[in-house]
């Protein structure tokens with residue numbers, strides 16, 4: 610559905626709006642009080658999410674941040690360390706919440722987009738001892754690079770050898786699955802818990818699901834309540850999540866092709882701003898110092914919105930950007946003086 614003002618909004622895939630099928634499902638959703646576990650739509654959504662990830666249970670939460678923070682509190686222990694990539698969302702964006710959980714963040718180098726078993730081994734030797742490792746798949750700050758199954762398995766093996774639980778921040782797990790051609794369940798199988806968001810590239814308006822073993826999800830449910838994330842008749846929004854899982858995953862490949870086309874245009878017009886080969890999903894982080902200083906303003910004047918983030922400019926493709934929009938964006942970049 611195009612934006613009402615004709616804007617092509619490439620700031621984030623969180624700007625996506627629900628499809629007509631989602632809106633119909635939302636209007637028709639059967640609901641109940643989810644604090645009593647009596648919302649049939651939420652129950653179906655949680656079961657479906659867990660089934661797709663090959664895990665025992667799922668928990669619907671209002672946001673990706675809450676999914677991560679509930680997982681950190683459920684699996685991690687206060688006064689210990691959390692191991693994560695140096696630009697991980699749980700650190701860079703959720704750092705204060707993670708600190709509130711009593712966890713000291715120890716970062717792992719993310720040079721090639723994924724840290725290695727040797728990085729984990731080294732970090733395990735330091736004090737305070739870690740109680741939890743997180744993997745972010747796709748890794749947003751690394752141009753949304755998907756962690757390969759072998760990479761996931763290798764670091765999880767090290768964690769497993771030390772009885773260290775692993776949480777996968779899979780805000781864009783479905784992008785990773787589609788880009789790699791690997792079922793999402795396989796990508797998260799080596800982890801203890803995994804969450805994914807339906808409110809990003811999948812286009813649903815609200816929510817994420819945290820999946821894991823039944824006892825861990827039962828404990829997470831208590832943390833969700835304590836953090837204020839227990840909702841009532843939220844089947845109204847979960848209904849859109851179910852439609853998202855059934856109808857919106859396969860099409861992510863289109864977003865990935867379009868992101869690559871934008872990266873190609875940027876690299877062609879502004880050499881050094883981005884290496885298109887590193888764009889495998891729907892995110893592009895281009896070096897600001899290789900782009901015209903007024904690039905964002907000039908794009909905005911033409912109805913194309915991108916986002917400045919520190920020394921980078923971010924472009925994210927999603928379901929509300931089609932091939933006509935892509936053509937317009939590519940032309941604008943190519944013709945920029």
Ligand SMILES: Cc1ncc(COP(=O)(O)O)c(C=O)c1O
Pocket residue numbers: 671672673674675677698699745749778780781806808
């Ligand atoms: C990798 C990653 N994890 C977690 C989140 C948090 O999701 P939310 O904005 O729904 O809280 C985001 C949000 O963009 C994200 O990119």
